[in-house]
Amino acid sequence: MSGDTGDRPNGTDPAGRARGADAFGAGMGDHGDRTDTAGGESVAAGPAGVERPAALVNLREFEAAAWERLDPVFYDYFAGGAADEITLAANEAAFRRRALIPRVLRGQGPPRLGVTLLGQEASMPVLLAPTAFHRLAHPDAERATARAAAEAGVIMIAAMLSTVTIEEIAACGPRLWFQLYIQPDLEFTASLVRRAEAAGCRALVVTADSPALGRNERAERHGFHDLPPGMYCANMAEGGHVRQVALSPEISWRHVDRLREMTSLPIVIKGVLHPGDARLAVEHGADAIIVSNHGGRQLDTTPASLDRLAPVAEAVDGRVPLLLDGGIRRGTDVVKALALGAAAVAIGRPTLWGLAVGGQAGVARVLALLRRELAGTLALCGAATPGEVTADLVEEVASLR
Numbered sequence: 025m026s027g028d029t030g031d032r033p034n035g036t037d038p039a040g041r042a043r044g045a046d047a048f049g050a051g052m053g054d055h056g057d058r059t060d061t062a063g064g065e066s067v068a069a070g071p072a073g074v075e076r077p078a079a080l081v082n083l084r085e086f087e088a089a090a091w092e093r094l095d096p097v098f099y100d101y102f103a104g105g106a107a108d109e110i111t112l113a114a115n116e117a118a119f120r121r122r123a124l125i126p127r128v129l130r131g132q133g134p135p136r137l138g139v140t141l142l143g144q145e146a147s148m149p150v151l152l153a154p155t156a157f158h159r160l161a162h163p164d165a166e167r168a169t170a171r172a173a174a175e176a177g178v179i180m181i182a183a184m185l186s187t188v189t190i191e192e193i194a195a196c197g198p199r200l201w202f203q204l205y206i207q208p209d210l211e212f213t214a215s216l217v218r219r220a221e222a223a224g225c226r227a228l229v230v231t232a233d234s235p236a237l238g239r240n241e242r243a244e245r246h247g248f249h250d251l252p253p254g255m256y257c258a259n260m261a262e263g264g265h266v267r268q269v270a271l272s273p274e275i276s277w278r279h280v281d282r283l284r285e286m287t288s289l290p291i292v293i294k295g296v297l298h299p300g301d302a303r304l305a306v307e308h309g310a311d312a313i314i315v316s317n318h319g320g321r322q323l324d325t326t327p328a329s330l331d332r333l334a335p336v337a338e339a340v341d342g343r344v345p346l347l348l349d350g351g352i353r354r355g356t357d358v359v360k361a362l363a364l365g366a367a368a369v370a371i372g373r374p375t376l377w378g379l380a381v382g383g384q385a386g387v388a389r390v391l392a393l394l395r396r397e398l399a400g401t402l403a404l405c406g407a408a409t410p411g412e413v414t415a416d417l418v419e420e421v422a423s424l425r
């Protein structure tokens with residue numbers, strides 16, 4: 025992944041293909057025009073000559089198609105990781121390194137994928153991770169994502185830095201959690217919490233790995249620092265002005281305690297890699313933990329999130345459920361994370377690729393593909409449900425290195 029990105033937009037796509045010269049008309053490279061050229065449900069011919077999301081058969085193809093369709097500035101903002109992107113690459117490599125050791129002749133019947141997370145039912149153990157700025161991918165923005173999540177019965181974790189409000193997202197009907205960067209202005213934080221509660225969000229996800237903004241050098245190279253005119257962080261608007269978000273080094277466990285006093289919603293701490301922090305999260309009343317390195321976008325050279333699952337699980341010792349995000353691209357990846365101790369996983373970039381390729385239909389297709397792969401993997405492993413996936417189904421083996 026790393027190293028080849030500086031060549032774009034004149035280089036190659038994620039699968040090594042050359043980008044077609046001006047494949048999607050005027051506006052490529054001019055991100056002010058992007059929504060005119062890439063919006064809408066009808067999908068132009070992609071790298072494999074496909075015409076619509078339904079013709080794409082895996083998440084990799086969505087990534088390649090999104091690369092074709094998106095303004096390179098926005099593609100790189102979405103795709104990029106921090107610094108040398110060592111962690112970004114490690115997230116996917118950690119899944120490749122691990123083998124599935126299936127069980128046979130178990131007569132387990134058809135797989136049932138449903139799970140209950142923090143008291144909320146979901147149709148499969150795959151959530152939409154919070155990602156900022158969906159309007160960069162599609163003019164329907166988070167509304168399209170939310171409709172696809174509602175249709176699929178999966179939990180969407182709405183980002184605080186969404187480009188439509190949490191109320192508009194909730195109106196699209198998904199099972200909803202709200203991601204929060206705790207703001208040092210606790211009054212403002214409390215007002216966001218009240219809005220999330222009123223909108224029907226069923227959990228608050230506190231992003232803990234961002235006391236400062238990670239440096240995405242791809243975005244920096246493009247000079248991409250601000251949202252284009254007309255796009256803004258809708259939840260941060262108050263009286264004709266948009267509040268600046270603070271990713272503050274002042275935030276601490278004390279703030280989590282304050283949050284605990286503000287709300288009776290379950291609190292999920294996102295971005296834990298160290299067992300000591302996992303223990304602290306439980307002590308401070310967290311109801312779940314997301315093992316995550318923020319998709320390799322914050323501190324580079326942290327290990328793959330999958331590699332941190334077992335140590336965090338050991339520290340937590342079953343007291344709260346664990347979720348994992350980072351590098352999930354296949355149903356086999358989901359099963360490997362379940363085997364290593366996750367109750368569910370979340371996907372970040374694949375949602376954005378779906379959105380860029382086909383709005384609601386694109387995200388729906390991404391979810392449908394993962395669902396099919398997950399069902400197929402469970403069946404082939406001899407497990408009827410996500411809960412039946414046991415640690416012995418996964419091994420790190422030399423042959424897959």
Ligand SMILES: Cc1cc2nc3c(=O)[nH]c(=O)nc-3n(C[C@H](O)[C@H](O)[C@H](O)COP(=O)(O)O)c2cc1C
Pocket residue numbers: 101102103115153154155156183184185203231294316317318319320321349350351352370371372373374
């Ligand atoms: C474009 C982009 C924006 C993101 N924005 C946020 C955010 O606002 N809040 C947050 O907690 N995580 C954010 N993340 C991190 C994701 O929630 C998630 O941890 C990560 O994308 C998972 O890795 P994956 O992209 O390999 O699935 C963002 C990730 C991406 C790619």
Ligand SMILES: CC(C)CC(=O)C(=O)O
Pocket residue numbers: 156185237271318321
């Ligand atoms: C604007 C950023 C704080 C959103 C984010 O978390 C990210 O891009 O990874």
